[in-house]
Amino acid sequence: MQRREVVKFLGAALALPFIPRNAEAAIKLGADLHRRLADVPFRTLNPDQQKLVTMIAEMIIPRTDTPGATDVKVPEFIDLILTEWASDDERNAFLAGLNDMDVQAVAMGSPRFLELTEVKRGEFLTGLDAKRPQKIGAAHAFDRIKTLTVYGYFTSEPVQVDVLETQMFFNGYDGNVPFTPRV
C-alpha cells in the first residue's frame, strides 16, 4: 500500500499527528489507530473482564420487551466510571472482586464464571446478592455492578425517553393519583 492510499484509507476526517515517512510506518499507525478507536469504550476492563461484566449486567437487566443493559451500553458506562470516576482503591477492589468470581466458580465446578451453566450462574449471583453487605471480593464486585447497572440503565437516553417517558412539565401537582402496579 502506498503512502497516499494509506492516508486515504485512514480517512480525511482523521487528523494525523504527523505524516509517516514510509508506508510500513503508516500502516502500523493505521493499525494502532484502528485498535484505539475500537477500544475507546473500554479503557479499564480487558476483553475477558468485559465479557464477565456484560454477562452479569445483562443478567441483572435482561432484554425483554424493553431494551436490556447491553442494548443501552451499560458495560461501557461501568468502564467509564471505573476509568474516570473511581479512585484507584475502588478500581482495584472492583477488579479483584471480578477475579474472585472466577476463583469462586472453581468451587462450583468450572474454571470461570462465564463457563458455568445458566442455572448455576443464577444461583451464584443469588448467593452474591445476599452477601453484598460484606463489601468484599466477588460480592463487592457484584454490588458495584448491580448499582451501576441499575443507575446506568435507567439514566440512559433510550430508557429515560422511551421506557420511563420522563416528563419535565406538569400542569400542577396531584398527590392522589390511582395506581396499579404493572408487574
Add this chain to the structure above:
Amino acid sequence: MADTYDAIVVGSGISGGWAAKELTEHGLKTIVLEAGRPIDPAIDYREHVMPFEKRYRGMGNRHQQERYQPIQSQCGACDEYASKFFVNDLDNPYSTPEGKPFSWIRGRQVGGKSIMWGRCVFRWSDLDYEANAREGVGVDWPIRYKDMAPWWSYVEKFVGIQGRHEGLAQLPDGEFLKPWPLNAAEQKAREVLLTKFNGERLITNMRLAVLTEDHLGRQKCHLCGNCYRGCVTLSYFSSLNSTLPAARKTGNLTLRPFSVVHSVIYDPKTKKASGVRVVDGNTKEMFEVKAKVVFLCAAALESTRILLNSLSPEFPTGLGNSSGELGHNLMDHIMGGGATGELPWAKDRRELGRRPDAIYVPRFRNVKSKHPDFQRGYGFEGRAERAGWDRGASMPGFGASFKKSLIGDLGPWEMSFDGFGEMLPRHENYISIDPHLVDAWGIPALHINCKYSDNELKMQEDMVVTATEMLEAMGAKNIRTFKENNAPGLVIHETGTARMGRDPKTSVVNMHNQVWDAPNVFMTDGAC
C-alpha cells in the same frame, strides 16, 4: 461608568436583590457590585438537562470536584448539573482551627445563592424575638413581631409564597398563595398526628417561595423538581428571577459583575462611609466607587469580612467593631437528626409532578412547656414519597421480574422527618481575619472558629426521638433513624457576626440595620 452613585449594594443575591429593588424604586441611582460572573437564565439554567446529557449521568465530575470544590461539594446541590453555581475553593480559601471544621458554602455570580437556595420561607414570631431577653442569651432584639409583620407582608406579596393558614402563635401565617395539596400519604399522616398529638405536632404544607399560580409576570411552577439548577419559567423566587428585573425596570440600576469588594472607605470628616474599594475580578486592579449610602448584602460572613477588612486610624480593628462584637456570635442551624419509615396506607395511590419540597412540622419544643435538656427548638422538613427505579440498587434480586418491578411498580410510601434546630449565639463562635491568608484577589481571608455546643447536640438527639415517635404513632414499619455529625455551616443558614441591638456598646447595627460606627452603612443580610 460614572464612579459616583446614590447607593452601592454589595452582593446580588436575595438581600442584595431586595436592596436594589427598593433603592431604585425610590429613585436612587444604584450600583450593585457582584463578585462573580453574570448569569443568563437562557444559557446558564440547567433544570431540564437529562442525566444522559452529562458525562457521569449526574454523579458529578468527582476528581475535579475533589480538587477544586472539596468544601462546596459537601452540599448536595453542588452536583454535575449545578456545580458551576458554587465557588472554586482554591480561589476562595479560609482557615479553621484543627478539629473545628466549618463548611462554608458560597455562590458567587449574579443571583448569588438565591439560584440554589432551599426556597422555604417562615415568619418569626415573638417566641423568637423575645427569646434572648427572656433567657438572658446574647442581647435583646430591638424589634418585635408587630414591627416586622407589615414588612413580612410586603415582601411575601411580591415573592409569592405558597402555604396553609394554621393559626399557630409560634409560626405566624403570611400572605399565602394556595399550596399544593398534601399527597394521599401525607394527608393521612396529618390526620393521624392531629389525633395522637392533639395538634401539638402538626404536619403542614411547606411554606415555599415557588408559585402555584401565575404571579406578577412569573409563571406557575411546572414541577420538574430541579429548582436548584435554575428555572426558565421564573417560578421560584430568586433575585435573578424577580427583584433584579424589577430594579432594572426603573432605569436606575447599574449592575457590575466581577467586582470583588475589598472594604468600605471611611471618611473621618463626615464620620460616614464615602464608598467602597473594589478589586476587578478579571484584571485584579483596585478601584473605588463612591456613594451616599452603602448596603452590605454579600451574605453574613462576607459582609462582616468586608467590615473586618475596613481598617482606618479611627477603626483599627475594623469598621463597626467599636463594641468588639464584630465577627462574633456566628450561628448556623443544626440538621441531620430525624427518621424515615414506611407508611402502611395509600398503597393504591401515587404522585404526578415532582414537588421540590413538601411538608413542615413547626416547632413544638419549648413552646407551651419547658424541655428539660435544651433551650429553643426545631422544626422538621419532610415528605412522603414512593421510590421508583432508584430503589433498585438496594432491592434484592435481579433478572426480568426485577427489571419489570423497577419499571412498573413503586416502593412503599416512605415518610421522612429531617430536623432543623436553632443555634444559640455565643461570643466564642467567631470569624476574624487570618493574618496569613488571602484569596485569589489578594483580599485577606477569614479564619472561622465555630462549634456546636451541648444545647444543639441535645436538640439533635431529641429530633431522632420525636421523629421516631411520630412515625410509630402512624404505625410505620422499618423505621430508620439518623444522627449525622455535620460541621456547622453545612445547613447554609449562617447568620450573626454583626448583631443588631439597642446599645452601640454591645452590638454592631441598630434596629434599622445601620452600622453604629457609620450610619450610612446598612447590613441587611444574615449578618445582623
